[in-house]
Amino acid sequence: MGEGVRVEQESKVRVETEADIVLARQQGRAIARDLGFTLGNATLIATAISELARNIVQYATRGEVILKRIENGSQKGLVVIARDEGPGINDVRRAMEDGFSTSGRLGLGLPGVRRLMDEFNIHSEVGKGTTVTASMWKS
Amino acid sequence: MVNNNLKVATQPKAAAQPVSESASALLSELVAHLRQNRTQLREEWVVRITEAELLTAMTKDEIFAEATSVYDSYVEALETGTLEALQAYARNLSERIIPRGVETDEVVGIVLLLRDVLARSLFAKYHEDFKVLGRVLDAYEPAANRIAITVAVGFVQERERVIREQQEAIRELSTPVLQVRERLLILPMIGLIDPHRARQLTEQLLHGIRANRAKVVVIDITGVAAMDANVANHLVLTVEAARLLGATVIVTGLSPEIAQTLVKIGVDLGKMNTVGDLQGGIEEAERLLGFKVFPIRETPAG
Amino acid sequence: MAVPILKQGQTLIASIQAALTDTDLLELRDALLEQVGRYRSRGVIVDVTALDVMDSFSTRTLRDVAHMTRLRGAQTIIVGIQPEVAFAMAQFGLTLEGVPTKLDLEEGLDYLAGTAKPGSDG
Ligand SMILES: Nc1ncnc2c1ncn2[C@@H]1O[C@H](COP(=O)(O)OP(=O)(O)OP(=O)(O)O)[C@@H](O)[C@H]1O
Ligand SMILES: [Mg+2]
Numbered sequence: 001m002g003e004g005v006r007v008e009q010e011s012k013v014r015v016e017t018e019a020d021i022v023l024a025r026q027q028g029r030a031i032a033r034d035l036g037f038t039l040g041n042a043t044l045i046a047t048a049i050s051e052l053a054r055n056i057v058q059y060a061t062r063g064e065v066i067l068k069r070i071e072n073g074s075q076k077g078l079v080v081i082a083r084d085e086g087p088g089i090n091d092v093r094r095a096m097e098d099g100f101s102t103s104g105r106l107g108l109g110l111p112g113v114r115r116l117m118d119e120f121n122i123h124s125e126v127g128k129g130t131t132v133t134a135s136m137w138k139s
Numbered sequence: 140m141v142n143n144n145l146k147v148a149t150q151p152k153a154a155a156q157p158v159s160e161s162a163s164a165l166l167s168e169l170v171a172h173l174r175q176n177r178t179q180l181r182e183e184w185v186v187r188i189t190e191a192e193l194l195t196a197m198t199k200d201e202i203f204a205e206a207t208s209v210y211d212s213y214v215e216a217l218e219t220g221t222l223e224a225l226q227a228y229a230r231n232l233s234e235r236i237i238p239r240g241v242e243t244d245e246v247v248g249i250v251l252l253l254r255d256v257l258a259r260s261l262f263a264k265y266h267e268d269f270k271v272l273g274r275v276l277d278a279y280e281p282a283a284n285r286i287a288i289t290v291a292v293g294f295v296q297e298r299e300r301v302i303r304e305q306q307e308a309i310r311e312l313s314t315p316v317l318q319v320r321e322r323l324l325i326l327p328m329i330g331l332i333d334p335h336r337a338r339q340l341t342e343q344l345l346h347g348i349r350a351n352r353a354k355v356v357v358i359d360i361t362g363v364a365a366m367d368a369n370v371a372n373h374l375v376l377t378v379e380a381a382r383l384l385g386a387t388v389i390v391t392g393l394s395p396e397i398a399q400t401l402v403k404i405g406v407d408l409g410k411m412n413t414v415g416d417l418q419g420g421i422e423e424a425e426r427l428l429g430f431k432v433f434p435i436r437e438t439p440a441g
Numbered sequence: 442m443a444v445p446i447l448k449q450g451q452t453l454i455a456s457i458q459a460a461l462t463d464t465d466l467l468e469l470r471d472a473l474l475e476q477v478g479r480y481r482s483r484g485v486i487v488d489v490t491a492l493d494v495m496d497s498f499s500t501r502t503l504r505d506v507a508h509m510t511r512l513r514g515a516q517t518i519i520v521g522i523q524p525e526v527a528f529a530m531a532q533f534g535l536t537l538e539g540v541p542t543k544l545d546l547e548e549g550l551d552y553l554a555g556t557a558k559p560g561s562d563g
Binding site: 018019021022025026029039040042043044046047050051054098105106108109111112115116 | 460461462463464493494495496497498500501524525526528529532533534535
Binding site for chain 2: 520522524525526527528530531532536537542543544545548
């Protein structure tokens with residue numbers, strides 16, 4: 001996010017169980033629709049949230065997904081922040097590669113989320129936790 | 140959401156001049172004055188509008204009726220300090236008069252005229268006491284400015300919305316999804332495809348596939364001069380999404396340039412169903428459909 | 442079991458009714474595998490019309506169903522993917538490669554009826 005981005009409202013979903021993954025993405029879809037995102041884009045956002053929330057449950061046990069409306073001049077958007085205090089990621093660059101997984105999965109989650117959203121940022125520290133910030137602007 | 144924008148634009152002014160007790164007392168005195176002289180001031184305003192040749196697209200009666208509503212909303216906004224009602228009215232007014240060709244300068248013009256008419260009447264009332272006059276105008280001006288901005292911004296936003304809608308309608312007309320025969324759709328892409336239009340085309344096509352229960356889709360890009368990597372990538376995603384819906388996509392009219400763009404972004408053209416021209420594409424599509432209906436093939440005995 | 446499985450002749454039909462958790466999906470996978478074995482089914486149709494998100498987990502699980510049932514002699518097809526979901530999957534990079542997808546249940550049944558005849562494919 002550049003300068004001049006205004007944050008309007010935020011809602012937070014605690015993510016700890018599988019049901020929370022569903023809840024988080026449903027909430028994300030609802031907020032996106034509320035903001036006027038098309039059904040198509042709301043679906044992209046919900047899918048991204050689903051991935052990030054699952055990573056939290058899978059690798060960090062618990063964390064949270066924060067959804068915020070953002071504004072930049074006349075542009076409006078939504079930012080998804082998935083945050084945990086789990087083990088962190090050893091090699092973030094590799095984690096962003098298609099097919100890289102430490103759990104024998106597809107390893108598509110993070111790179112997929114980057115493709116779904118307009119902006120993507122990941123910050124992770126081993127032993128401290130991981131924060132993924134991904135946003136989409138209304139076109 | 141529009142409201143939020145407006146508040147951002149107008150609040151700093153109001154905040155810079157906190158309405159003190161005496162100012163608010165003055166404002167209510169002012170409001171009483173404007174209510175008392177409603178008939179006369181409104182009349183004066185309408186005359187000034189006509190003289191300035193504003194709102195020429197409207198009849199005298201119409202101008203009078205709108206002037207009455209604006210006047211009352213205006214006084215109410217002065218009284219309450221809230222702009223919501225006026226905002227809603229301004230948008231509503233714009234909606235009605237934009238189709239009749241009323242221009243932005245006319246709307247700004249009439250609001251400024253009203254501001255002027257009212258200021259003059261305040262001047263006439265208080266001109267004997269300059270101190271009071273000064274304070275009355277100090278209270279009136281920022282409020283009047285906010286109101287003028289609100290109405291003008293409301294009008295401009297409404298106009299922008301109308302223009303956007305028209306553009307949208309034109310776009311949709313120019314991107315038809317055609318059903319040539321049962322279960323076969325053709326999407327002729329023509330002209331410059333920007334990312335926005337590409338998204339729209341995809342949406343139309345995918346919904347068209349469901350609505351028409353299409354099994355085969357021919358996307359003809361003969362009429363597309365150039366495609367940047369972004370749009371080319373979008374085309375590939377569309378083909379893939381159509382497959383997920385259960386339709387086979389045939390791409391026709393692929394120019395060497397676009398083919399090269401596709402290869403450059405890593406598309407395996409061998410995996411994409413491409414046919415030289417639209418005619419050939421339709422033939423291939425019918426073959427696919429025919430094959431589905433009558434699965435004749437050299438079947439091993441059994 | 443969150444997803445009802447219907448048996449129609451040699452075909453099993455699982456119609457997902459609402460959003461599923463990961464465990465629901467795994468249960469569906471196991472139930473389908475078990476029933477394919479029990480009934481010697483030749484085809485499996487998973488109707489995902491009600492899903493408004495298909496992420497990497499659900500896609501992988503459905504792909505697993507397709508691969509595992511094939512080993513037991515049944516073909517799995519996915520029907521009813523919504524247009525928006527299909528586009529999101531494509532953008533994500535989830536392709537369901539090797540798994541036939543059809544518009545809806547009717548198409549799915551038609552397709553299975555076609556492939557049941559020897560020598561034809563799709
Ligand atoms: N929140 C997290 N905390 C710790 N490690 C993480 C976190 N998110 C991702 N990772 C690490 O990054 C790797 C890549 O994540 P990604 O989501 O791309 O793939 P995956 O979860 O392994 O597979 P898929 O998402 O396709 O099922 C993971 O295998 C894991 O090692
Ligand atoms: Mg993952």
